[in-house]
Amino acid sequence: MPNEILLAILIVSGIGLIIGVVLAIASIVMAVPTNEKVDAVRNELPGANCGACGFSGCRAYAKAIVAGTAEVNLCPVGGKDVAVKLGEIMGVEAGDVEQKIAVVRCLGSKDNTERRFKYQGAQNCRSATNLVGNLSSCVYGCMGLGDCMKACPYGAIEVCNGVARVISENCRGCGICTAACPKGLISLVPIKEQALVRCRNLHKGAMTRKDCNVGCIGCMKCVKVCEEGAIEVKNFHAKVDPKKCTACGKCVAACPRGCVTPFIPSL
Amino acid sequence: MIKGLIAVFLAAILTENYVLAKFLGICPFLGVSKKLNTAVGMSGAVTFVMVLATAVTYPIYMYLLVPAGLDYLQTIVFILVIAGLVQLVEIVLKKYMRVLYRSLGIYLPLITTNCAVLGVTMLVIEKSGVNYGFGHALINALGAGIGFLLAMVMFAGVRGRLETADIPKSLKGLPITLVAASLVSLSFLGFAGIVDNMLGLG
Numbered sequence: 001m002p003n004e005i006l007l008a009i010l011i012v013s014g015i016g017l018i019i020g021v022v023l024a025i026a027s028i029v030m031a032v033p034t035n036e037k038v039d040a041v042r043n044e045l046p047g048a049n050c051g052a053c054g055f056s057g058c059r060a061y062a063k064a065i066v067a068g069t070a071e072v073n074l075c076p077v078g079g080k081d082v083a084v085k086l087g088e089i090m091g092v093e094a095g096d097v098e099q100k101i102a103v104v105r106c107l108g109s110k111d112n113t114e115r116r117f118k119y120q121g122a123q124n125c126r127s128a129t130n131l132v133g134n135l136s137s138c139v140y141g142c143m144g145l146g147d148c149m150k151a152c153p154y155g156a157i158e159v160c161n162g163v164a165r166v167i168s169e170n171c172r173g174c175g176i177c178t179a180a181c182p183k184g185l186i187s188l189v190p191i192k193e194q195a196l197v198r199c200r201n202l203h204k205g206a207m208t209r210k211d212c213n214v215g216c217i218g219c220m221k222c223v224k225v226c227e228e229g230a231i232e233v234k235n236f237h238a239k240v241d242p243k244k245c246t247a248c249g250k251c252v253a254a255c256p257r258g259c260v261t262p263f264i265p266s267l
Numbered sequence: 268m269i270k271g272l273i274a275v276f277l278a279a280i281l282t283e284n285y286v287l288a289k290f291l292g293i294c295p296f297l298g299v300s301k302k303l304n305t306a307v308g309m310s311g312a313v314t315f316v317m318v319l320a321t322a323v324t325y326p327i328y329m330y331l332l333v334p335a336g337l338d339y340l341q342t343i344v345f346i347l348v349i350a351g352l353v354q355l356v357e358i359v360l361k362k363y364m365r366v367l368y369r370s371l372g373i374y375l376p377l378i379t380t381n382c383a384v385l386g387v388t389m390l391v392i393e394k395s396g397v398n399y400g401f402g403h404a405l406i407n408a409l410g411a412g413i414g415f416l417l418a419m420v421m422f423a424g425v426r427g428r429l430e431t432a433d434i435p436k437s438l439k440g441l442p443i444t445l446v447a448a449s450l451v452s453l454s455f456l457g458f459a460g461i462v463d464n465m466l467g468l469g
Contacts, residue, residue: 008337015327015344019351026355030362122431 037066037089044085046077048153052174065090076100077172100173100188102156102166104148107198107259108141110162112213124150129182136162138211140201142185151180189263193247195222195231195240199259202235216259222251271398272406277465279410281458285383286418288455289390292383296418297444299374300426306419309374314412316356316378317387320349321408324388325401345388353379387411422451 041062048058053074055061064070065086072086079099087093113136121131125143128135135143144162156170157177164186166177178186185200197216201208205217218236230244231251238260240251251260285291292313299309324345332338357375360368368375378384391404425447434443 004336007335008340011331011335011337012340012344012347016347019347023351023354023358026358030358032361120433122433127431 035066038062040089041065041086044078044082044089045075046082046172048077048172048174050077050153050172050174050176052076052176077174079172099191100175101168101171101191102173102175102177102186103189103196103198103263104142104157104164104166104186105196105198105200106138106140106142106163106183106185107214107261108136108138108163108212109160110136113137113141113162113211115162125180126182136212138201138208138215140183140185140199140203141212142183147180147182148177148186151176190242192242194242194245194263195247195249195251195260196263197238197240197259198261199237199257202237204236208236214257214259217257219256221254221256222260225250225254272403275399275403276406276410279407280414280417281455281461283411284414284418284455284458285386285411286415287452289386290452291386292381292415293448295374295377295381295383296415296422297441297448300419300422303420303423303427305374306423307416309377310412310416310419312374312378313381313383313415314409316349316353316375316381317384317408317412317415318405319356320345320352320384320388321391321404323352324348325391325395325404328392329395341389341392342385345385349384349388350379383411383415418451422448425451 038059039062042059045058045062051057053061053070053076055064055070061070061074065072072090072092073083075082075086076099115136116132116134119128119132119135121128123145125145125147128143128145133139134141135145142163144159144164146157146159146164148164149157149159153174153176154170154172156167156172157164158167159165164181166186173188173191175188178184178188180186183200189196199212199214199216201211201215203211203215205219208215208217216237218233218238220233222238223231223233227248227250228244228246230241230246231238232241233239240260247262249262252262254260279285283289286293286296295309295313300306327344327348328338328341332340332344353375357368360375387408391407394407395404426444429443429447438446
């Protein structure tokens, strides 16, 4: 009886030993040289694999940095901190990183627009857009079905009262949501105090009035009060140039529709 | 002889499908079948490891454990061997087949704990006898892998349809996936008996 137990132990540990030795030899003989710099760079990157840098994932970006084909300041998620650390690893100046944040350019909530009908189809914006065009009275407005919310890897978008809203504390500026919106309502803006036109309606003023309570009618009032010349109206729709805007707030006060809003990032 | 091998091969794919008839390897079946290309990648790796594992564990059992009277150790020894084998395969692929290694990615180490692989190696031992040798065992492993592929690809298609379906809230996510899986499994019951009759063996 003790012999049987001994034999069992010997055979199992023998097989284990053989496998261990073979694996050890194999890992030495067939070792693949890995570039330590790539791993070091990769470890500093956030690892979200969002693709905002223009490469397919953080590892691809790390490879491009080490190969010298990419700058170190392309990661908007990591921002300046990461750029400085990458610069240290690579021995180059980090340069300036312009941190951006996403904004939804629509305020057409259920209070401000009318629902055209009760929609019971596939609950995503892209299908609904293809099927019925728009759910609210505004053809340019937010569908409120949350494609952007589902696309956001950081949980930085919520749908409130039928319109999407960016939670600025969570937004890292990766820009995935800008591609997810079938209406093209989401854009990235630099993080600074500025005025924002929260509307994309390109209809003429009279029509916009019917669409939405807070739609931009292209009345030019904001253009007239702006001392910096930062606002222009094209296609019956105002646009603020963030570079020129000094956040004086005059346009916000002048807007009769309430679609020009101050934007104070909390970051 | 050839007829017997073909019967074993087809039976492993259809009537004895390891996922849909024996309910082994459900975890990767539910976890990796969301997209078609990952489903195919995972199944490829599983097939590869199944054949290799059978090729190694069968002789170990027949020529080492049985003569020593230690056949009760098969579970632990097989797990040990499969784990080591997967590691070895990973090292070899990393060195010589970089593209394949990249496409298999995380699935290769995951297979270490895949019960379908262990199931194939152990059930083959149960079946072994005069008419069921090493060749049959290998063919069975290959068929099991291809059956896994078939189940994964079919289910990836089913899940693609689920994506756009308007599912009741209480059934969203895993519940509806399991319901769909059970229906697919049910459809595989229809294959029972077909293989034997087809080849005139029944």
